[in-house]
Amino acid sequence: MIKKFIRKILGVKNDRDPTEPVILGPEEHKIDPKNVSANAVRVTQTLQEAGYKAFVVGGAVRDLLLGVKPKDFDIATDATPEQVKRLFRRAFIIGRRFQIVHVMFGQDLLEVTTFRGNGSDNAPKDEHGRVLRDNSFGPQHEDAARRDFTINAMYYDPATQSVLDYHGGIEDIRAKTLRIIGMPEARYREDPVRMLRVVRFAAKLGFTIEPTTRAPIPVMAPLIDNVPAARVFDEMLKLLLSGHALACLKELRSAGLHHGLLPLLDVVLEQPIGMKFVTLALESTDGRVKAGKGVSPGFLFASLLWHQVLEKWNAYRAAGESPIPALHLAADDVLETQTDNLALQRRIATDMRDIWAMQPRFERRTGRAPYKLLEHPRFRAGYDFLLLRCASGELPAEIGEWWTEFYDAEGGERERLVAAANTREREGGGPAKKRRPRRGPRKSNGEGAPATQGAGGGEE
Ligand code: ATP
Ligand code: MG
Numbered sequence: 257m258i259k260k261f262i263r264k265i266l267g268v269k270n271d272r273d274p275t276e277p278v279i280l281g282p283e284e285h286k287i288d289p290k291n292v293s294a295n296a297v298r299v300t301q302t303l304q305e306a307g308y309k310a311f312v313v314g315g316a317v318r319d320l321l322l323g324v325k326p327k328d329f330d331i332a333t334d335a336t337p338e339q340v341k342r343l344f345r346r347a348f349i350i351g352r353r354f355q356i357v358h359v360m361f362g363q364d365l366l367e368v369t370t371f372r373g374n375g376s377d378n379a380p381k382d383e384h385g386r387v388l389r390d391n392s393f394g395p396q397h398e399d400a401a402r403r404d405f406t407i408n409a410m411y412y413d414p415a416t417q418s419v420l421d422y423h424g425g426i427e428d429i430r431a432k433t434l435r436i437i438g439m440p441e442a443r444y445r446e447d448p449v450r451m452l453r454v455v456r457f458a459a460k461l462g463f464t465i466e467p468t469t470r471a472p473i474p475v476m477a478p479l480i481d482n483v484p485a486a487r488v489f490d491e492m493l494k495l496l497l498s499g500h501a502l503a504c505l506k507e508l509r510s511a512g513l514h515h516g517l518l519p520l521l522d523v524v525l526e527q528p529i530g531m532k533f534v535t536l537a538l539e540s541t542d543g544r545v546k547a548g549k550g551v552s553p554g555f556l557f558a559s560l561l562w563h564q565v566l567e568k569w570n571a572y573r574a575a576g577e578s579p580i581p582a583l584h585l586a587a588d589d590v591l592e593t594q595t596d597n598l599a600l601q602r603r604i605a606t607d608m609r610d611i612w613a614m615q616p617r618f619e620r621r622t623g624r625a626p627y628k629l630l631e632h633p634r635f636r637a638g639y640d641f642l643l644l645r646c647a648s649g650e651l652p653a654e655i656g657e658w659w660t661e662f663y664d665a666e667g668g669e670r671e672r673l674v675a676a677a678n679t680r681e682r683e684g685g686g687p688a689k690k691r692r693p694r695r696g697p698r699k700s701n702g703e704g705a706p707a708t709q710g711a712g713g714g715e716e
Contacts, residue, residue: 275397277411277420285419285426287320287412295361296329297414299368302343304415308335309396311411313369317419318407321429322461331359331368332399332411340368354391371399384482385445397422404443404450405457405469406435428466434458435466444472448479449491455511456495459503465511474512489600496556499545501538530563533648540644554607555637557600559644564590565612566650579616587612607634614638615645618659621677626662627670639663 272278296312303310310333316326333340337355341347346360347368357368373394380388396411400422403409407428411420419426423437434454436443444451451473458465480488495504508514537559544551565586572582591605600608615638617629629635639659646656662673 272424274401274422275395277397277400277422278424278426280419280421280426282417285321287417287419288323289414289417291320291323291325292412292414293326293329293364295364295366296331298361299331299344299359299366300414303331303333303335303340303368306335306339306343308333308339310335311413311420313411314403314408317410317412318425318429320412321407321410321419321426329366331366332371332396333368334371334396336370336393337368340370353389371396372402374398374401381446382482384479386448386479386482387446396420401437403437404447404453406437407433407457407463409437432461432463433466434461434463434469436469440469441472441476444476445479448476448483449487451477451480451511451513452488452491452495452508455507455513456491456498456500456504459500459507460498470511477513480513493553496538496541496560497545497551497553499542501542502535505538530566533563533644533650534560536644536647540640552607552637554604555611555641557594557604558608558611558641561590561594561608562612562641562645583613583616584609607637610634611637611641615642618642618655619651621658621662621674622681623674623678626659626674626677630663 292312296316300310300312310331312320312329313332314330316329319326335343337349337357340357340359341349344357344359348358348360349355350358354372356370359366359368370393372390373392379390382388400409400411405428406423406425408425409421409423410425412418413420424435428435434457436450436454454465454469454473457463495501495508498504505514537556541551541556541559565583568586568589569579569583572585573579577585587609591600591609594600611634614629614632614634617625618638620626629638632638642651642659643656645651646653658673658677662670665673
C-alpha cells in the first residue's frame, strides 16, 4: 500500500513493483539470436559459469528488440571489476572513479559494468545538483532504476533467451515512446546530458518523447552549461554522427534545447543564410554514416561553421585585408570562440583550418596551381567541401564540375583542362570551362549567401 503510494507520487505509471522485473521469453520479445554477438555470449557465459549474474544491457537490448543489429554490446554483472578481470585473458580495468572492465577479443571490445546501486541520494553533487561521483554497487533493480530511459533499462540473458524489464520498457518500445525513469526534473538535474540523449534517441529511432519527459527540457536546458565541455562535445559528436543529424538538430530546436546552449548550434540554427549549406552538409554526413562510410569530425565542424567564417572573412576583406590573411583571421576568430565553449580538440580544429584554407586555392586553375593542390594531403576533404559550396549556390557549379573532371582525368587530359582554364582567364571571362562570355562579376545563384568570387582567383 505504502509502496504503491510512493510510486504514485513518483509518477510511476502502473502498479508494477520496480524491484521485480517482468520476464519475457523468446516468443514474446522475438529477439533474433543471430543478432547477438558471439563475444557477448562468450562473456555472459563465462561470468555465469563462474557463478555470477550476467546480461547484455542497455542500448544493445533496445536495438535487439527493434530488430536492429547492435553496434556494440555492454554487459552488466554482479561480479566486481576485479572478479571480472580474473576471468578473461585480455581484460583491463579502466576509469578511476567508476571502474568498468574492457574485455577484448581481437579488435572487438566489450564493456563489462558491475550493477550500480542507487547511492545517488548521498552522492557528491555540484551546486546545481549535478552528480559528480557515484560509485556504489547495488542489486540489479537499482542498476535498472539508475539508467536513463525505460527502453535503455532492459537486460537480456543469452543463455535462457529471456528479457528482464523493470520499468515497462517493452511497452514503450512497442509504443515508440521515450520515457525517462523516475522524476524527469530530478533526473535531468543529476545529469543534464540526458536532455541531449533523449533528443538524439528520438531522432535516431523515430520515437516520440513522452510529454512529462519532454516538458521540463526547455526550462532546464541552461543546466547543460555546467557540464564539462568535453562531455557535451562528445554528446554533440554522437548526435551529429548518428546518421540522423538533421533530424536531431530539428528535434533539439523543437525541444527548446538549441538556445544559448551550444554556441555552435546557435550559429547553425539561427542563421537562415547558412542553412542551405548546413542542410546539404548534414544530409551528406547522414548518407555516409548510413552507408557505413567514415565521417571526419573536422569536415563536419568545418561545414557547420563555414558561414560564420565566410561572414568574418568578408568583413576582414572589406576592412582592407588581402584575401588569404583575411581568411586566416576569420578562421582564428571562429575557432577561438568555439574551442572555448565546445572543447574542440586541437586535431579537429587543425583539420577545419586546413579545409577552410584550401578553399581559395580551388578558384585558381592556372599554371601549376591545380596540380599542387591535388597533392595536398587533405585534398579530398577540401574538394568535397568545395562541392558543398557549389551545391548550396555559394559558388558557380562550373568550378566544382571543373575540379571533378580534373580530379578524374589522366595526365594529358589534365593539361587540356588547365589550358582551357588559362585561355578563359586570358580572355577575361574568368575561370569558365564552357565558352560563355561573362560580363561583370558572376552572380551567386544561392539564397543570399555572400559571394566569394575572386576571393582566391588569381592572387598569390
Ligand atoms: P547508443 O546506441 O548511442 O550507444 P546506448 O543506449 O547504448 O545508445 P550508451 O551511451 O552506450 O548509450 O550507454 C549505454 C547504457 O548506459 C544506456 O543504454 C543507459 O542504460 C546507460 N546510460 C548511458 N548514459 C546514461 C546517463 N547519462 N544516465 C543514465 N543512464 C545512462
Ligand atoms: Mg551503446
